[in-house]
Amino acid sequence: MLSTLSISNYALIDSLEVDFDKGFTVITGETGAGKSILLGGLSLVLGKRADLTSLRVKDQKCIIEGTFKLDTYGLQNFFEENDLDYDVSTVIRREILPSGKSRAFVNDTPVTLGVLSSLGENLIDIHSQHQTMQLTENDFQLKLVDALANNQKRLSEYRKGLKTYRKAEKELQNLVDVQVTANKEQDYNSFLLEELEKAPLKLGVIEELEEEYEQLNNVELIMEQLSKGDQLFNDEQIGVLPLVTEMRQSLSKLVDFGTNYKDLYERVKSVLIELDDVSSELQRLQEGVEANPDQLEQVNNKLQLLYNLLKKHNAGDVSELISIKNELADKVFETANLDQKIASKTKEIQEIESALEVQAIVLREKRNAVTPKLKKKLESDLGLLGMPSASFEIELSASESFTSTGKDELSFLFTANRGGSYGELKKVASGGELSRIMLVIKAILAKYEKLPTIMFDEIDTGVSGEISNRMADIMKDMSGDLQVFSITHLPQVASKGNHHFKVYKTEGKERTMTNMKQLTTDERVVELAHMLSGKDLSDSALAHAKQLLNSTQEV
Structure with missing residues (x-):
């Protein structure tokens, strides 16, 4: 419920603060007094876009603030989903700056215009000519039928299933798209994978092969130098080993003459042991070296294969080639298993679709059960509003596809005259008739679901005094369940209000101002x-x- 509205520097309003209460509130005032300005300011709090024309004084900001009591609205989840602090007494503030920019706050937390607009839809329903046209839309008509059928919980469960269904359909389409692309690439990917699997891919393999290649490619030089080294070690005249052996034998005769001689002997002995080991290694290497043209060719082929693969895949090293091989293996495997995934997802969709079909049928049955009651109620209430011959034809038929409201197509036809031809509301009902039909529908909805505060903007325009009296009775009756506002020019309506506010103008020397007060x-x-x-x-x-x-x- 709207409890307080504060407006400053907006259009003809300098500063205004008004407190409202529950029940039926009427707002009156002469034409041009500024009732539309009041509505415009309220619309800004509810998320309507603004521009610089909103500013009364162009170099000052406009501030519009509304305080709402939310204890019966059930909006805790909305606040939680949008990271807002929930308060039973929630303050919404809208600021329009001289630069043209605007800011919005909910309990002092900045929010986007989208969030504010979504919240506003749950707080106040401003009835206008534009909204009356909603009456001609199929979804709005179904909302009325579902209210009487108490289908809200069923619709909620159905829509959860529909969301899952749409998601599964999208996933299936993605799988099919992937399969089409994968099938085109499958042969090529398999070829690339086979090529990489045949290559000797392991970390360090190129370095090992390059070393082996250099050894095989220079075998004569290696054999020559190893032989020369063996000769230098073992020649009887000048060989290193005979000479060092002779030196060791000489020093062995001095070991008893002091530690210095003994230490020197031990060092030469150690050197001789190391040299003997080196000589043995030279001989072993000599025995293992031989020319092998076939092995050289094999090593060279492996190296060239690896070099070519690195270039082909634009890889920096073998580890990247291994990663590419693994990725290709995954792609080939996924492609081979796509048929199974598609079949599984198709089965899942069929199961969800079967459940949705059952839910849609239940919705239709519940709707069909209440359409006679709705027809009777509409015609009866419109008869009291000066439309005694108003008649409706309300029929449901199954549609081919699932929608957010089930699988129903609603035929909601109307005639205002006895014996007249039925037609769609937007084609056969006048503006005044639509306004009265909308009022009756809102009154019916108020009995079956929790509606936000409703503000009727001159819904009684163009009707007679007696009819306006009955319209006022309907609005007052609605106010027993929710807060109702009516902007009116008719005394019959104004007299029915629990609270009466007047919008009026005052003219100063330099400017005209719009004000509002409770009478x-x-x-x-x-x-x-x-x-x-x-x-x-x-x-x-x-x-x-x-x-x-x-x-x-x-x-």
């Missing part, structure tokens, strides 16, 4: 008298106004 009982009598007879008050007008107000309040 006392005496002020209401005067206002109603003006609405009955115009500016010139007469005793009879005042008496009529007092009688109208008293009779209404007694009821």
Whole structure:
């Protein structure tokens, strides 16, 4: 419920703060007094886009603030999903800056215009000519039928299933798309994989093969140098080993003459052991070296294969080739298993579709059960509003595809005249008839689901006094379940309000300002008298106004 509205520096409003209460609130005022300005300001709080024309004083910002009591709205999840602090008394603030930019806040937390608009839809329903056209839309008509059928919980469960169904359909299409692409690439990927699998891919393989290649390619040089080294070690005349052996034998004769000689002997002995080991290694290497043209060719082929693969795959080293091989193996495997995945996903969709079909049928059965009651209620209530011959044809038929409301197509036809031809509302109903139909529908919805605050903007335009009296009764009856506002020019409607506000203009020396105030009982009598007879008050007008107000309040 809207409890407070504060507006500053907006259009003709300098500064305004008004408190509202539950029940039926009427707002009156002369044409041009600024009732539309009030609505415009309220719309900004609810998320409507703004521009610099909103500013009264162009170099100052406009601030519009609304306080809402949310204890019965069930909006905790909305606040949680949008990271907002929930408060039973929530303050929404909208600021329009001189630069043209605007900012929005919910309980002092900045929000986007999208979030504000979504929240606003749950707070106030401003009835206007544009909204009346919603009446002609199939989804709105189904909403009415579902309210009577108590289908809200069923629809919620159905929509969860539909969301899963749509997701599964998308996943299936993605699998099919992947399969089409994969089938085109499968042969090539398999060829690349086979090529990499045949290559000796392991870390360090290129370095090992390059070393082996150099050894095989220089075998004569290696054999020559190893032989020369063996000769230098073992020649009887000048060989290293005979000479060092002779040196060891000489020093062995001195070991008893002191530690210095003994240490020197031990060092030469160690050197001789190491040299003997080196000589043995030279001989072993000599025995293992031989020319092998076939092995050289094999090593060279392996190296060239690896070099070519590195270049072909634009890889920096063998580890990258291994990664590419693994990726190709995954692709080939996935492609080979896509048929199974597609079959599994298709089965899943069929199962979800079967469940949705059952839910859609239940929705249709519940809807069909209440359409006679809805037809009777609409025609009866419209009869009280001066449309005694109003008649509806409401029929449901199965549609081919799933929608957010099930699998139903609703035929909602209307005629205002006895014996007239039925047609779609937007084609056969006048603006005044649509307004009355919408009022009746809102009244019905208020009995079956929790509606936000409703503000009717001159819904009674163009109707007679008696009919407007009945329209006021409907709005007042609705206010027992929710907060209802009515902007009206008719005294019959204004007299029914629990609370009465007047919008008026005051003219200063330099500018005109729009103001709003709540009327006392005496002020209401005067206002109603003006609405009955115009500016010139007469005793009879005042008496009529007092009688109208008293009779209404007694009821």
